[in-house]
Amino acid sequence: MTTDTLRRRVLVPVAGLLGLAVTFGAFTTPGLTATSQEEKILYLTVVDKDGKSVMDLTTPEVLIREDNQDREVVSVKRATAPMAIVLLADTTKSAGEGSMMSGRGGGAIGLGAFSPELIRDIRKAIGGFVKDMAAASPETQMELMEFGQAAITVTKMTSNVADLDKGVARLFPKPGAASVLLEAIIEASKSLLKTKTPRRNIVALNIEPGDEQSRQNIRQLHEELSKSHANLWAVSLQPGANQNAMRGLVLEQLTANTGGRREFIHAESALETMMKNIVDNLNHQYEVTYKRPGGGKAQGVLVGVRRDGLKLYANRIPPQ
Structure with missing residues (x-):
């Protein structure tokens, strides 16, 4: 060659x-x-x-x-500096619904098996991520944010697992709430900009398809991610065959340009595996x-x- x-x-x-x-x-x-x-x-x-x-x-x-x-x-060489990570959790109305297999939307055509309420899967996945990351990198700090109707910080940046667990337990779907995932990415970038470590990451867990109502455009997203120099990792729970094409395109571009991964998950067991895989990837950069x-x-x-x-x-x- x-x-x-x-x-x-x-x-x-x-x-x-x-x-x-x-x-x-x-x-x-x-x-x-x-x-x-x-x-x-x-x-x-x-x-x-x-x-x-x-x-x-x-x-x-x-x-x-x-x-x-x-x-x-x-x-x-292997990166050893502690990280700062913002976890974004979907608390839209979709998080209060079950998978397609459990009758969501009146159908039975799901691609995988999730809990009757997807929020349980989200809590389990994020809670597992927190524990695994803390075990692998105790000095790494994490922040928990939800994006049902509004981007709201649930637990501020901390390395205290107990505080993060309490935040995870407070994640509940908001009836009638649309998604503002893109807005949450901007807010997460701003939060990470305040941290001292150069190893900054955003890990987003959302449900597809979603009613995305963020008003920010892709240029704003790119500018804020550029300032924070954060890697964006986006994991989508997709019980059915549909997805939000426009939001999906934005996430594809952002993850590719910032050094993160874009993944789709169709079953609860695969979700747990994926989150563990991301923890492993981050700890072996x-x-x-x-x-x-x-x-x-x-x-x-x-x-x-x-x-x-x-x-x-x-x-x-x-x-x-």
């Missing part, structure tokens, strides 16, 4: 929101010049075909390109240090690896 072919295969192009045009040339390791160099850090999630974390990545395997310029990768010419700012960043069969998740918004 030629170096040029490798570059074409492994680098993930920045597109969509950033609108960055990328061309691929042969990879060369940039040499140090008289120009001062600044070290920058980004966080990279690498998984195999089954979504399991890859834990043996080495520095020579990682490639970085900013604004069509190759960067020197200094080091690749890589801290990638690379060099950029001093005083410069970048518009977009590409990450690649010299290994086949892997999926990469990294923020396409470069560190400044």
Whole structure:
């Protein structure tokens, strides 16, 4: 395989929101010049075909390109800094309904099995996430927010599991409430901007289809996520075949551009597995240090690896 072919295969192009045009040339390791160099850090999630974390990545395997310029990768190591995570819970009217199999909507055509009320599955999934994350990273802080009719903080940022559990127990569906998930993402980004750690994440759990009533546009979402430099992870419970196409497109773009995953779940058992998988992914991220010419700012960043069969998740918004 030629170096040029490798570059074409492994680098993930920045597109969509950033609108960055990328061309691929042969990879060369940039040499140090008289120009001062600044070290920058980004966080990279690498998984195999089954979504399991890859834990043996080495520095020579990682490639970085900013604004069509190759960067020197200094080091690749497991990220150990504590995280700040905002958990977004669906408390719309849909959370008070059962799955399609239990008769939701008068039908019996569900794709999976959920509890009679989906809110129970949401509580169980978020509660499990909190416990697993606290066990793996005790210093990580989490905040719980709901988005039924309004984006409301249920439990403020804390590492106290008991306080978070109390918040989870207070999650109830609001009769007649529509979804404001996109508004909640903005509020979560603002909250994360106040935290000191550079490892910031938003994990959203919503029900599809949903009556999305957020008034914010995609540019506002992108701007707030850019400021916080948070990764967005979006997990959708989808008891039926329908979904909110417009909101789905927005979530696809946002997760892709910020380095998170977009997943659909059709059964309770799969939901628990997915949440554990995300905890594992977050706790096995890589801290990638690379060099950029001093005083410069970048518009977009590409990450690649010299290994086949892997999926990469990294923020396409470069560190400044």
